[in-house]
Amino acid sequence: MNEETGIPDDNQLTIEQALINLQSEDLGLRVYAAWWLGRFRVNVPEAIDLLIVALDDEADRTEAGGYPLRRNAARALGKLGDRRAVPALIVSLACNDFYVREAAAQSLEMLGDSSCISKLMELIKNPNSQASKDAEPEHPFDAFLEALGTLGAVEAIPDILEFLNHPIPKVQYAAARAMYQLSDPKLAAQYGDRLVVALSHSDLQLRRTVLADLGAIGYLGAAEAIANTMAENSLKLISLKGLLEKQIVLATPPDLTDGAIRVMALMDDLL
Numbered sequence: 001m002n003e004e005t006g007i008p009d010d011n012q013l014t015i016e017q018a019l020i021n022l023q024s025e026d027l028g029l030r031v032y033a034a035w036w037l038g039r040f041r042v043n044v045p046e047a048i049d050l051l052i053v054a055l056d057d058e059a060d061r062t063e064a065g066g067y068p069l070r071r072n073a074a075r076a077l078g079k080l081g082d083r084r085a086v087p088a089l090i091v092s093l094a095c096n097d098f099y100v101r102e103a104a105a106q107s108l109e110m111l112g113d114s115s116c117i118s119k120l121m122e123l124i125k126n127p128n129s130q131a132s133k134d135a136e137p138e139h140p141f142d143a144f145l146e147a148l149g150t151l152g153a154v155e156a157i158p159d160i161l162e163f164l165n166h167p168i169p170k171v172q173y174a175a176a177r178a179m180y181q182l183s184d185p186k187l188a189a190q191y192g193d194r195l196v197v198a199l200s201h202s203d204l205q206l207r208r209t210v211l212a213d214l215g216a217i218g219y220l221g222a223a224e225a226i227a228n229t230m231a232e233n234s235l236k237l238i239s240l241k242g243l244l245e246k247q248i249v250l251a252t253p254p255d256l257t258d259g260a261i262r263v264m265a266l267m268d269d270l271l
Contacts, residue, residue, distance in 0.1 A: 022050045027060045031069050038076025041256035052088045065095045078107025086113045101142035109147035117153045120144050142174035149178030170209050177213040198228045207231050215242025220259045227266040240267050
């Protein structure tokens, strides 16, 4: 037990205790238990059931109106990989907490269930999507767009294209990422190249975002640009790992593709 916080240390909490804590009257223990179950991938039926129930929690609410327990529950359900959570996560896309909506979209993307596509498409058609450059959007559009790309929602392409010129850069990048995933291979490179250009952005946090996007789509054309980006080597290695994984799938064992060899050489130089 941590003497300062009163929260059990990670290595002392058991699955049984985490499940008990998730039903506790102590809101701090509940929030921590939801995080812990996701962090350690505790995929047992009771955990799934309790986390789904936690998505409707009204007790743990901040002064600003956010729902910390719901956020952790939504994140955990994506990590646990049980599609029984999909209907509840779809409902959570309508929660008035921005971060619950974001976590729900990210978890639906991880679960890979296409039944959420129609709801996500509805949300990106929101008339308030054109936020100002200096304001946060009403919705986590980047998470919605990334989910649609991963889920192969080609029917959403006309709507996603509108976000390529969104005033918020990270939303633009999410749109380019999704378009790369959804486009014909002959057309996809133009969207990968948009992300490569974004690696030169003056904002480090945005460069980090683009590194993650390029790693997710595995765009080989970005390999050298990733390696030369002004960002932490650890993040560049993670991004290049995404490219390498795409190349491994294309290889015929025991041989490697030229792309894989190229990426591995870049990774070696960063170590």
